[in-house]
Amino acid sequence: MKHFLRRQRYLIDFTVASLARRMGKNLGLLGVYTLIVFLLASVMLFTQSLRHEASLLLVNAPEVVVQRMLAGRHELIPEDYLQRIGKVRGVAAMYGRLWGYFYDPVVQANYTLMVPREHAPVSGEVKVGHAIARTRGLGLGDFLSFRSAQGQSFAFRVSEILSSDSELVSADLLLVSEDDFRTFFGIEPGLYTDIALEVRNPKEVRKVAEKLTVLLPDTRPILREEILRTYDALFAWRQGIVFVLLAGSLLAFVIFAWDKASGLSAEEKREIGILKAIGWDTGDVIQMKFWEGALVSLGAFLLGYLAAYGHIFFFDAALFAPVLKGWAVLYPKFHPAPFIDGLQVATLFFFTVFPYTVATVVPIWRAATTDPDAVMR
């Protein structure tokens, strides 16, 4: 064993010295290789973290949301639907939700106005999301003025700024009292935006939803599991889009790496010929080249992966933020919580380290099995 290890160390010494002789070329390769791993790992870690965070947050979303549809569009739902839904067996609790959108021409941003079930602000006051406070430069006690649906001016005093920790779900929220909400939007009492339900037995959720579509044909139920699946699909889709965009650069890298790894230069062939002539056997040459591939690809993987980890979890994915923001003025500043899927890291490792190492070894094996004299000529 000791003999084997020492032998490998000498082979590594020789490989490093050989790589150092073509320093510029190999450093260039390491740089490009690292960049590719960095981009792939960044996308992977970011989407994985968002997906995990979404599943942790939205697991507390309402079990069923019932929306009323009119001519294919979302319509306000009358209060008497609550009583009709209450008759469905299995429904444990239900409440009407009041929420809507407001476009603020001052900062050209969309807000979500909502009435909390508990701890609602008193009339004339508002609790604002952290991104709104940041964008409009608001502090506690400041006033926010909007024009209502009837053209009247409304001034709300900021009574609370929602915690920045919850920005991923509350960036654009404005929490107001029920009276203010109804007056502001001109919504009559007895109408709600939609209805949220809790079902006694989680296994019966689908059955309850089916009963609701029969009982109230102009409504559609949205289940929590569908909300979770939507976000799961969203991040898979986005990861897919970025990977497709990266495909061009990936292919360029594959061609570059394949050319570098598999196309032996005359100098390298001569080197192999000399090694064989001075007594190295084919196995030694292959092991030496294996170390070359492994050192470069493992080094690039580690550098790229660790840089991506820092980028996502310490610098909050600064490079991706402009893409995610789109046209939105309000964008949540959030700190992705690290969640690493071992299988994904293993897949990334396999698809970045393994092909390069193989691409290095195979042509060498071909050159090393030929006669030294023929190789050197």
Add this chain to the structure above:
Amino acid sequence: MPTNYDTISKAHYRLRVGTLPLILLGLGLLIFAISLLDAHWRAQTLQAGTGAALVAELGLTDLALFTEARYTRHLSQADRHSAFQDHPLALDHFPSGSLVPPPERLRQP
């Protein structure tokens, strides 16, 4: 000329060219292992956040990732027509519309 590996002196052993890359690689592997532990530890401490409490308290359904259009702000609540709200052949106005797929429920036949 050494005949076997044992004849190499310790002074010579320390100066070998392969030592530094191996140390760097070992360091990289160590930091990689630390990053896995860091992720595990931070995920444990962040699980019960204020965000989850707010979702439960207000009955929120969506993430505030794309606030520019109602069908991207409340993605899971969007109806079949919301991306084409102006008329049936109107193209999607908002860039984030190309970043988000239709809700899972609407993609089922």
